[in-house]
Amino acid sequence: MTAMTPRRSEPDLSYLLDHTGHVLRTRMAAELGEIGLTARMHCVLVHALEEERTQAQLAEIGDMDKTTMVVTVDALEKAGLAERRPSSTDRRARIIAVTEAxxxxxxxxxRIVDGVHAAALGSLPEEEREVLVRALGRLADDHLKTPVEGAGTARRARQKN
Known part of the structure; x- marks a missing residue:
């Protein structure tokens, strides 16, 4: 550090959130990969099981562009895990239906995703776990809820469901 380097007056929250989020995602990807899934495939499967949803709705939930969503659903269909079907409520719409497999x-x-999350929280002292989750939830629902649009805007994070 040189004498010209400005002194930090606040913790580097961007680094802390970005780094821990990245490591969490890599751990999740590794474990989901063991059962042949990506995080996107997991997202589509669990949200398609909750209720009848179109491909566009699932893409919005998973923050996927149309091309990525098509590739993800194609992979799920090829694996026999989901299929495109006509909607029961709108004959013009097609939904993603999850197969029994x-x-x-x-x-x-x-179970894998819950385990990865539990392991991360389990690395903290018990009294800090709920505080961290509550504080992050408050940030996500309030001060850091809406991204600022502008030149060079960062990629949008996955939306809360």
């Missing part, structure tokens, strides 16, 4: 895989992927 897909439902079993989604249950396993949910």
């Amino acid at each position: 897909g439902a079993r895989v989604a249950a396993e992927s949910r």
